Amino acid sequence: MAILKIARMGHPVLRQVAADVSDPTAPEVRALVADMIETMHDADGTGLAAPQVHVPLRVVVFLVEGERAAAEGDAEGEEAVPLTAMINPVVEPLGEARSTGFEACLSVPGLAGAVERWDHIRYRFTTPDGETVEREARGFHARVVQHECDHLDGVLYPMRMTDLATLGWVEELRRAAPPAAADEQEAADD
Numbered sequence: 627m628a629i630l631k632i633a634r635m636g637h638p639v640l641r642q643v644a645a646d647v648s649d650p651t652a653p654e655v656r657a658l659v660a661d662m663i664e665t666m667h668d669a670d671g672t673g674l675a676a677p678q679v680h681v682p683l684r685v686v687v688f689l690v691e692g693e694r695a696a697a698e699g700d701a702e703g704e705e706a707v708p709l710t711a712m713i714n715p716v717v718e719p720l721g722e723a724r725s726t727g728f729e730a731c732l733s734v735p736g737l738a739g740a741v742e743r744w745d746h747i748r749y750r751f752t753t754p755d756g757e758t759v760e761r762e763a764r765g766f767h768a769r770v771v772q773h774e775c776d777h778l779d780g781v782l783y784p785m786r787m788t789d790l791a792t793l794g795w796v797e798e799l800r801r802a803a804p805p806a807a808a809d810e811q812e813a814a815d816d
């Protein structure tokens with residue numbers, strides 16, 4: 627296990643379309659996943675995609691903690707999501723509804739901004755054990771999955787922003803916003 631260096635916005639690896647993993651059960655994939663989990667925890671992130679650690683493969687790790695899911699409030703289906711490793715994930719929107727929420731990214735350190743995402747999605751992936759998993763997600767869970775899967779297509783959240791006036795330093799946004807919003811900005815760091 628090792629803590630990996632995180633690429634920052636401007637590094638070309640973050641703008642690449644990552645390659646499919648041909649054998650999700652390969653030992654080197656398992657080793658990459660273990661290092662990504664360690665790196666994500668060390669950086670206090672909610673999620674991490676392999677391109678963020680300079681590996682252009684379709685691999686993502688994430689989790690939604692119970693506290694975080696509860697803080698999201700009233701939305702239906704807001705539940706904690708256990709630590710999940712996704713190989714070759716595919717996201718499909720369900721319905722037309724979209725909503726805007728603040729996001730941050732370990733590759734864009736210190737900043738946060740408002741991004742519109744699908745409210746309700748279905749996603750599928752393969753685990754490092756070779757199992758195929760399909761889930762539905764809403765709210766913050768859906769937001770995290772969309773943010774992470776965007777990394778696999780070379781897309782960073784500022785590229786999705788429609789109002790750059792909402793982009794700011796987390797510290798300043800926290801100072802200006804009510805505590806609930808500040809928590810969201812901090813916790814959405816993925």
Ligand code: NI
Nearest residue numbers: 731732733816
């Ligand atoms: Ni990110």
